[in-house]
Amino acid sequence: MKQIAAIVGGGVIGGGWAARFLLNGWDVRVFDPHPDTERRVGEVIDNAMNALPRLYDAPMPKQGNLVFCDSLVDAVADAGWVQESVPERLATKHAAYRSIQEHTDAGTLVGSSTSGFKPSELQQGAIRPQDILVAHPFNPVYLLPLVELVPSARNSEAGVEEVKELMRGLGMVPLHIRREIDAHIADRLLEAVWRESLWLVRDDIATTQEIDDVIRLGFGLRWAQMGLFETYRVAGGEAGMKHFIGQFGPCLEWPWSRLTDVPELTEALIDKIASQSDAQSGALSIRELERLRDDNLVGLLRALKDRDSAAGAHLNAHEATLLPPVNGRAGTAELLELLDVQVLPSWIDYNGHMTEYRYLQVFADASDALLRLIGVNQEYLAGGHSYYTAESHIMHRSEAKLGERLSTSTQIIETDEKRLHVFHTLHAVLDGRVVATAEQMMLHVNSASGAVCPAGETVMQSLAPLAKAHRELPRPDPVGRFTGQRRTA
């Protein structure tokens, strides 16, 4: 498939798709007659560039080209995939498919971002109904991995498999829904919560802020990592799932919900919600809220990635396809660029700058990345050997501020079977200035006894050519300096 995506409809969802395709190396062609499309999509892409690459330790593919098209035909003519995100009106969608399929070949698949319509409804009256299916993402599309993939009986199995592969290539997790249904799965659950919440606000039981707090300080934390059923399975404990569910029987018959009524969305209720929401979140602009949300999502996703759990397990699987071969950089006389981080709020001290121990955290992470590169992985550690840091000399050169992007470059100074002497430099990505340096001496040890011992053969085989190449690099000035040593001009 040509790696060209046509994005038809350039709102928040279309923009999110554009960003995900672009940052995963696809060329993107956007069509939306709205006069603000370029600015709106551009803002979403800015947000995505600020967030998505932070999920990966591996470099992402080279970004694709972005073109805003004046006509639908320009956008779709060469596309390998068309993503439709026009407003949720069936007639509007049908009109879009007609135009799209008049200008594309048979077999060019069209995914719809619809959160409500069934694929069989979308396919009604289409030129090639079998080429249309639901590919429903979640906002922000560039960060959340889930995409609900809903074909009808008319779609071919091979076509659905092709779309799954495509979505996985974008770092997404396609959930193939085998029986079409209004609103698929997620939005049915969301609709249920939304309805009940409207009643709670309408009846003055809770404000929008209170409902949000109930979610994010309570079950929202559970649902970010286990869903509903696994959470209940755990809560049920040893008695088992069957026993636990049985207990719910009586509750279902209790009048614990107003869900059996449909709340009327009066002007007064809309006003009430809007003004409560202003009180809750109005101090921040939408842009600021987006960045807050994205920063939090990056943190949550990285926490799960560290644990190889839930969304984090999928991120690791995707990252494995991005990693260059282990020895890809070995043998060249180039500094190793091992780490790219952002200064987080918890890294700031009472002086308003990055606090000193966080520097060592970053340098230690860079050393860990180097160790992984030379084959000191989980398996090697399990074998009872590791490298321990014996000493570190950190020199601070300039201040790092909140939110600043920093990257490390690493030089191997000297190494033998037992010693690994490295020098890290921490740069600011924006202006390239040196923020700090660290000289570290690591020793290879038997982790049970703590005694220094020679490194394994595989490690030495990875390390030796790297070290040899690095000997050609100039020796950094701070190497061998002691604390408080005066500079000689």
Added chain:
Amino acid sequence: MKQIAAIVGGGVIGGGWAARFLLNGWDVRVFDPHPDTERRVGEVIDNAMNALPRLYDAPMPKQGNLVFCDSLVDAVADAGWVQESVPERLATKHAAYRSIQEHTDAGTLVGSSTSGFKPSELQQGAIRPQDILVAHPFNPVYLLPLVELVPSARNSEAGVEEVKELMRGLGMVPLHIRREIDAHIADRLLEAVWRESLWLVRDDIATTQEIDDVIRLGFGLRWAQMGLFETYRVAGGEAGMKHFIGQFGPCLEWPWSRLTDVPELTEALIDKIASQSDAQSGALSIRELERLRDDNLVGLLRALKDRDSAAGAHLNAHEATLLPPVNGRAGTAELLELLDVQVLPSWIDYNGHMTEYRYLQVFADASDALLRLIGVNQEYLAGGHSYYTAESHIMHRSEAKLGERLSTSTQIIETDEKRLHVFHTLHAVLDGRVVATAEQMMLHVNSASGAVCPAGETVMQSLAPLAKAHRELPRPDPVGRFTGQRRTA
């Protein structure tokens, strides 16, 4: 209030309460006639000890005493707070309150963990109805911060405020629900999702695994940090909340949900869910699932803590109350003992030892304690001056293990108006061995410009006699050494 909590009912929820009280320094007395109570509560406390302290960088209070009581009266007699977590049957709860209030004084408050009953229902027929209210937590109680606090009109305002203070002391976030309602707030939302999910499983639209994936790869990640309304506000973008909600009008009338029907929980449906759940999660025991959940929650909560957002902001506020006061002695020719810490679970790396950057954290804290000792306090900082660390040389001498107590001793090596050169030694308290040393050079700066400048008079007056006294002490051997320097015998 006496810091003694009576836990009446020792299931998963009662055990979770016991753990949260204990680890926050309260004495705990558990009563539950079930023969397995001691084991069950013990397992929950084990889980909690493995998870809760990892949320904090500060040491938690000294753990309280745990006693399992043979009678209710033994458990409640001296209690400052009674937490009732008996089964969800109104008659059972009424009987419990009668026994509790027969053996406690007026003003001893009883919180109920009920997820369904209104406080006015709980209070019916009680000896002192005004002393009973709902304090509904979320599983795992020792990690999730939310507690729904629901009084009736009979509870005093002062009593409710007292309970809020108590809950905050446990690191929880009390949400005061002003109008009582069946199932409070969270469980109404949960019930809605549960009902809709039952339909989806029953109608073979999705399996339990698929529903869980939809949640944890999609909106569950959103809800861990923003709730429903703030998420939608952001999604609505610049058009505003009011416009966004208005769009929902038509959807609410669409038949997107089966919520208006109540699913019948037949034996066949229970079997289906139980067997799907076995297929999904049966490879792990409940204990393993609990640990997985807790590890993930710790990671998610720490990610939010780093960003000072949502549940993380509350954790930071609680942690600020845990920080110990500064200690230290000035003016004598003795090393300064400035810091006493314990190796926390979050300080342990993949090798099972204290990870290297935490050493610098401890040394930096010792330097901060020294600065406070010589008058570099909040007022001095607000005046626009501070000391910044220019360089640090850390040498590792032995390994520190989980739970080990460590203390620092600090020597001033040299100082003038602009420079403060210090040497810290980190000892194990138990056997006195040296764990690590750090040599640090700090510079006095104008914090606005970052330029080095002379320290203020008050600071120099505190520092000079201390430095003079320390000149009599022997110079530590590692001072002036560079990284990798061989030792000369």
